[in-house]
Amino acid sequence: MSQDNAGLAALVQGSDPLLIGITCTYDNYGLAIDLAKRLKAALPRTRICMGGHHVSFVPTEALSQEASVDFILRGEAELSLPALVDSLQGRRPIQEVAGLAYRQDHAVRLNEPAPAPALDAIPAPALDTYEVCVDRGVAALATAHASRGCHMSCSFCDCMAFGRLHGRSIRWRPRPPNLVVQDLLNLRRVLGETGPVYFTDENFLGPGQAGLKHASAVGAAIAELQPPLQFHVSFRADAVNRHSLPVIAALRRAGLRSVFLGLESGSQRILDRLGKRLSVRQGLAALGALRRLGVAVPEVGFIMFTPDSTPRDLLANAALLRRTGHLTWSRLTQRLELFPGTQLSQEVMGGRDPGPGGWGYCYSLQHPVVGRMASGLAAIEDRVGGLRRAEGWLARIELWISNGSCGAGLRRRLSSFRRRVLRLTYDAFVGSLRMAAMGQDPSHPLLEASHRVAKWCEELELILADVASPGRETA
């Protein structure tokens, strides 16, 4: 909240909380541990507990390495966190806090798994952090959820394994629509009518008939809100099909503006390898259907480099990204992060343990050309300002065009900008790959493309300054 770790440690000085909780995904593990150390130094009596997707899978390793962390609660914690507080206040033995990992007699103990909380029974999310954001004038992303869990088991994703931390396979659970709407109203009370609400559901269209029925009911309840609410959700690509299109159209009318769509790869071989149970064609069809409904897809889930990608896979990826309008620097360089608990991490690592902070890119890219390409791109990370700038524009253009918020004249100019950027980036990527295949430094074509794209961005910005803002332009 605009505080760095040192600032947060200074902020708590003089207080005496019983317990501080820190959330921890893989990407913020280093930061979270640094915070735990600082808080422990500032408040030696306070117990520090971590939870979240990453530490839930490495409790023994993290507690063995980090003395500043006292506890880890595994999985969803609405039931287990109050139980831990009870225990710290002497109301129940520590061994009875389900889901808890802790140190005892120089060893790490793992208690029985906690049951997964029922989503009709958990209280409305606390909004005190948003209140502090509002007080300090800090922008905050408004989030809500209408379901939790995923019925699929893609090999790189830890969602299914996260459900299993509760002792049995927990796949998908809906939150009753009336509670979802109550959560949204609570958010509005604190934040006012902010931008779109971001639904954190893994897949807003849950499985089968039950999933569609739930999404319809949530959409119908949102449609009643006054003033209307705009919202953003995530879909699996195969969830967009002839059965779901009427539901998505109704969600659009209720305020759905944009979707995060998991495409992941343009190579069918890689999709199969990742256990996506999707075809490239399904991804394309989903994207087309959403755009026809006026729902933007400003972001797609995409993994350019996987451990065993070949140059042919990279080419198929670049071609799909170009075709879908998502050929941007972040996606060109996106490398699969390996997370503990996933099936892929077992396949790639066997029994090797890189330590709690060593996952992510703990593997080598097997194909030498692909490896050369990845390091070549990493080396120019700081010199591709033009491509990065274009990335922001491409996402905004997707939103404006799909949502129909610009007139025909501007639409033509935006589409032309998009086409030129995509063509140039694609050609440059292919050129770079060719150089990598010849054993040369692959950076030159992409650097050159970035310089040209920077100029096009400047021209676009001048045009947009002239028409004030898309939506008002009528040319």
Ligand code: B12
């Ligand atoms: C929203 C979201 C984002 C947003 C965050 C915006 C925001 N301000 O909230 C954005 C888009 C920025 C984002 C970015 C990224 N994300 Co993200 N994101 C999510 C998502 C969809 C929802 C998170 C959420 O709010 N869930 C709802 C709450 C209720 O669940 P929860 O956070 O898990 O919390 C529960 C438990 O984990 C536990 N818990 C959590 N914290 C704590 C703390 C304590 C003390 C305790 C006791 C318990 C506890 O209790 C909570 C209640 O039950 C999840 C997937 C998912 N559906 O959960 C991925 C997810 C968290 N993201 C993930 C990833 C990989 C990323 C990125 C690396 C993607 C990328 N390649 O750039 C970045 C990195 C961000 C970073 N620096 O860490 C992974 C993390 C995997 C891992 N093992 O670490 C997830 C799990 C998706 C996945 N399955 O791959 N993300």
Ligand code: SF4
């Ligand atoms: S990647 Fe998406 S569809 Fe696959 S298991 Fe994870 S949340 Fe489910």
